[in-house]
Amino acid sequence: MDLTSRLSSFSFEYDGEVVPGSYEDFYTASYIKAEMEALELDEVTMEPFKLVSWDYRSASVEITSPVTQNIRARSMANSPSTPNGGAVESELVFVGLGRTQDYENVPGGVEGKIVLIERSVVMWYTTPSVREAAYHGAAAALAYNPYRDPEALNVDTAHNDIPTLSITGNDAAYLKELLEEGPVQVKVDVDNAITENADAYAVCGFIYGSKYPDEYIIFEGHHDHWWCGSNDDNAAVASVLAIAKAIKDAGITPKRTLVFMTLSGHESGTGGSKESFWDWGLGSYYFMTSVHPEWAQKIVMSFCSDDVGIWADYMYVETTPELQGFLRKVAFDTQVQKLMYPVIYTPVSSFDSWGFYMAGVPACSIYCGALSAIVEEAYYHTDLATVERLISPEHLKMDAAFRGVGGLRLSQAEILPYELTETGKEVREAVDKLLGVVPDADMAGVLAALDEFDAAAKELQAHIKSIKKPTKEQVAALNAKMHLAINTVNPYLWDQDIGVENPYPGWCSVSKFETYAHDLPLLRLAIDALERGDPAAAEIALEGMTTMDWGEHVSYPVYLDIVWLFAGTPYLNWATGHLPWLTDVHQEHSSVEEKAQSNGGDLSWEISSLSEKLDTAFEKLGMTSLDVSDAFNEGAMVLSAP
Numbered sequence: 001m002d003l004t005s006r007l008s009s010f011s012f013e014y015d016g017e018v019v020p021g022s023y024e025d026f027y028t029a030s031y032i033k034a035e036m037e038a039l040e041l042d043e044v045t046m047e048p049f050k051l052v053s054w055d056y057r058s059a060s061v062e063i064t065s066p067v068t069q070n071i072r073a074r075s076m077a078n079s080p081s082t083p084n085g086g087a088v089e090s091e092l093v094f095v096g097l098g099r100t101q102d103y104e105n106v107p108g109g110v111e112g113k114i115v116l117i118e119r120s121v122v123m124w125y126t127t128p129s130v131r132e133a134a135y136h137g138a139a140a141a142l143a144y145n146p147y148r149d150p151e152a153l154n155v156d157t158a159h160n161d162i163p164t165l166s167i168t169g170n171d172a173a174y175l176k177e178l179l180e181e182g183p184v185q186v187k188v189d190v191d192n193a194i195t196e197n198a199d200a201y202a203v204c205g206f207i208y209g210s211k212y213p214d215e216y217i218i219f220e221g222h223h224d225h226w227w228c229g230s231n232d233d234n235a236a237v238a239s240v241l242a243i244a245k246a247i248k249d250a251g252i253t254p255k256r257t258l259v260f261m262t263l264s265g266h267e268s269g270t271g272g273s274k275e276s277f278w279d280w281g282l283g284s285y286y287f288m289t290s291v292h293p294e295w296a297q298k299i300v301m302s303f304c305s306d307d308v309g310i311w312a313d314y315m316y317v318e319t320t321p322e323l324q325g326f327l328r329k330v331a332f333d334t335q336v337q338k339l340m341y342p343v344i345y346t347p348v349s350s351f352d353s354w355g356f357y358m359a360g361v362p363a364c365s366i367y368c369g370a371l372s373a374i375v376e377e378a379y380y381h382t383d384l385a386t387v388e389r390l391i392s393p394e395h396l397k398m399d400a401a402f403r404g405v406g407g408l409r410l411s412q413a414e415i416l417p418y419e420l421t422e423t424g425k426e427v428r429e430a431v432d433k434l435l436g437v438v439p440d441a442d443m444a445g446v447l448a449a450l451d452e453f454d455a456a457a458k459e460l461q462a463h464i465k466s467i468k469k470p471t472k473e474q475v476a477a478l479n480a481k482m483h484l485a486i487n488t489v490n491p492y493l494w495d496q497d498i499g500v501e502n503p504y505p506g507w508c509s510v511s512k513f514e515t516y517a518h519d520l521p522l523l524r525l526a527i528d529a530l531e532r533g534d535p536a537a538a539e540i541a542l543e544g545m546t547t548m549d550w551g552e553h554v555s556y557p558v559y560l561d562i563v564w565l566f567a568g569t570p571y572l573n574w575a576t577g578h579l580p581w582l583t584d585v586h587q588e589h590s591s592v593e594e595k596a597q598s599n600g601g602d603l604s605w606e607i608s609s610l611s612e613k614l615d616t617a618f619e620k621l622g623m624t625s626l627d628v629s630d631a632f633n634e635g636a637m638v639l640s641a642p
């Protein structure tokens with residue numbers, strides 16, 4: 001608790017904000033390193049990795065007419081500066097949610113003007129709405145978030161291509177009142193310096209294992225943060241150090257090596273010329289791809305916590321499947337349920353666990369949630385997310401207890417409690433779901449590979465049971481075999497969700513087959529509808545396609561621009577190799593919509609174009625199936641090797 005408060009009260013600008021790759025990052029990492037050294041860990045390291053950083057030099061919003069008044073504001077991360085080092089002064093236009101149709105009735109358009117945008121679920125973050133504003137020629141954007149406390153200033157990652165500032169809900173309401181009475185003039189100034197190759201840091205403290213020193217158990221939290229970062233993620237960083245202290249104080253000698261880790265680059269770390277949609281969670285991505293890729297063979301389990309220690313009703317534990325049962329037992333034994341309802345499930349999603357997952361490492365993410373949105377949603381990534389408001393000592397202790405007990409049990413186990421049959425179950429469920437809606441999908445290869453993997457896993461399990469007293473060498477060999485099988489198959493379970501299960505793209509992950517199970521039937525529905533001359537029904541089907549929930553509300557160039565951020569840029573970062581196939585039906589949708597309204601027209605272009613795209617999607621499904629079955633075949637070979 002004390003450390004959470006100290007980490008949340010640095011005197012940096014914006015209540016102690018730590019931008020990845022900034023001086024504040026270096027300072028915070030050094031501070032944590034010193035804390036670890038004071039605990040007399042066996043070794044403490046602080047290693048740099050490169051990402052895009054920025055420096056907010058200034059940001060302001062001033063009403064210049066009909067009144068003169070400054071409004072509290074700050075620029076969004078990576079926001080471009082106002083041109084020529086000066087301010088932009090122009091008429092303010094409220095464009096609602098900033099959808100393309102919101103511009104239809106703006107008299108005189110918004111060319112050169114400053115737009116006021118309400119952030120929304122459908123136009124997640126501000127990416128589609130600000131890019132749409134830029135497309136219509138707006139000079140700058142002010143954005144407010146109606147899901148936050150009206151006095152709070154929300155800032156987070158956003159891919160804005162014009163200067164964009166965050167203002168409070170109350171100030172937005174005031175501006176709208178002024179607009180109802182007549183024209184409003186505002187002056188906006190943003191000076192934001194972007195550094196392309198900045199150093200961000202990973203801090204690691206070690207307690208070496210006495211018996212299996214090359215097998216690691218990770219306790220992680222991210223030390224970069226928006227605003228003071230109390231719950232996101234200083235509480236988790238404090239919990240990492242609390243676990244280290246408790247183990248040192250108890251004089252426990254672990255059999256495996258314990259690694260206490262904090263990473264930067266969680267909140268945002270791309271932009272500038274390296275722009276990518278996947279700009280968060282980069283710390284664990286860079287750690288596993290460039291700082292220590294060889295750790296993929298060493299990490300037995302990675303416990304990441306993010307947004308913990310808050311007054312919460314639920315403790316969510318997202319995990320890779322093989323340790324789900326183990327974590328259930330840990331939750332029960334640490335009596336999580338006395339404080340919070342534990343929800344333990346797969347898959348892992350876009351927390352730092354994703355970077356470990358991609359490397360094939362068993363990983364989990366722990367985060368807390370409240371029944372009442374007042375606790376988290378209202379303050380999330382705002383200046384009001386203070387220690388006093390959000391942090392509860394009991395909840396913070398629970399995070400340390402759960403991770404500490406889980407980590408120590410894995411450290412002291414001989415044969416590791418990996419349940420490999422759980423892994424195949426995940427894929428089998430996804431295949432069943434796909435076949436339920438696309439019965440002609442060829443999944444025979446995947447199912448055969450799963451059968452083989454399960455049989456090998458069961459055989460190995462029986463073999464392990466049959467050994468009465470395994471030697472150290474036997475234990476090490478059996479664990480290594482299971483670990484290699486996990487390494488081999490795990491990265492083939494899930495893709496990043498572009499909007500099937502969650503309206504915010506990139507927020508969670510879904511089975512490799514989920515996007516096909518979603519899109520293929522809709523494509524067929526649309527084609528069938530067009531063939532019987534019913535464009536209105538086709539329109540509805542196409543609106544359900546992945547990316548169309550927001551896609552239908554932006555113009556085509558903006559749509560392509562955003563899809564490029566998802567899938568086209570060379571800087572896909574942690575989405576690389578983990579993206580579902582996206583079918584672009586934007587133009588077919590527009591023309592079908594027009595024809596539905598005008599009640600007529602020839603539909604043959606739409607039919608043939610969608611049919612071609614259906615064929616392509618089937619082809620991509622075939623390739624995905626092949627990848628998955630190859631991985632499980634290889635995994636089965638690993639498990640059954642002598």
Ligand SMILES: [Zn+2]
Binds near residue numbers: 222232266306
């Ligand atoms: Zn976080």
